[in-house]
Amino acid sequence: MTTFKEFQAKYTPIINDFLEGQLAKESDDPRFAEIMAYSVMAGGKRLRPLLFLATLDALGVEITEKEVQAACGIELIHTYSLIHDDLPAMDNDDYRRGELTSHKKWGEAEAILAGDALQPLGIQWIAQAEHNWKLVEIITEAVGPKGMVAGQYLDIDTTNNEDSSEEVIDHMEWLKTGCLILASVQMATALAACPDQQAQKYLAFAKHFGRSYQLYDDLVDIVESQEEAGKATHKDQEVGKNNSLTMLGAEATRNELKQLIEKGKADLAGEKAEVLLGFLDLYQKVL
Secondary structure, X not given: OOOHHHHXXXXXXXHHHHHHHHHOOOOOOHHHHHHHHHHHXXXXXOHHHHHHHHHHHHOOOOOOHHXXXXXXXXXXXXXXXXXXXXXXOOOOOOEEOOEEOHHHXXXXXXXXXXXXXXHHHHHHHHHHHHOXXXXXXXXXXXXOOOOHHHHHHHHHHHOOOOOOOHHHHHHHHHHHHHHHHHHXXXXXXXXHXXXXXXXHHHHHHHHHHHHHHHHHHHHHHHHOXXXXXXXXXXXXXXXXXXXXXXXXXXXXXXXXXXXXXXXXXXXXXXXXXXXXXXXXXXXXXXX
8 A cells, every 4th residue: 555655755756857858848049048947957846747646546547657648737836826926016926936036047037938828838738748728728718717827816815904804814815726726636536537426525624624724824934944845934924815724823723724624524535546645644744
């Protein structure tokens, strides 16, 4: 039986090797290719591509280079969102994954263009790998005006807004983080063509994991140093961010996170999904 750590140790280098090798070929301008690759290869947990691959593995789908390419497409889309999120007009962050953010390293215009390039390239990789338009539909809906982009808008709109309700903040955090996590699992269930009743178990897990991951990320802001997190911490309260942590407090946020972990475990009861359940262990350092 493969554990999460074993799965992670096997596939993270495979993901990184594909990203590094393929990105170098995706622009005719070597410098722009370097700028595109900079934020992608700065590190990160590769959480979303690993979720996609782990779901395929649980559903009995053989993981080949095609599936790795589709997984890496998800990572490109995630990285584009981080580059734009870090910009001065958004969160104005200087560090990400322990390195200078793209706009601090290369310039603001260059960072915007790198993000602009990574988003369609990620969709292209998914489409080329699987020739399955359902996957393209899932990922584009997840990151579009009813998904991640809407979440980013609400994040800006609710900052320093004392009238923001808990319901609005929950919705904002789901769109901002949960949509792409759900899409990573949903794409795998679509590719595996698993029965609807079984697919619903995995989608329920993804919804609980997607919500819980934002709570975890909020808690990281208060329990880790900048060196540990690889980005500025202890910042949300200072800049007027409205999120679950700043609205509910640390104790209530931890309690909600614990409840979501238990729900996630219950969602996959009876499934051979030990690797997916291992993703929930990521939260231990903030509990």
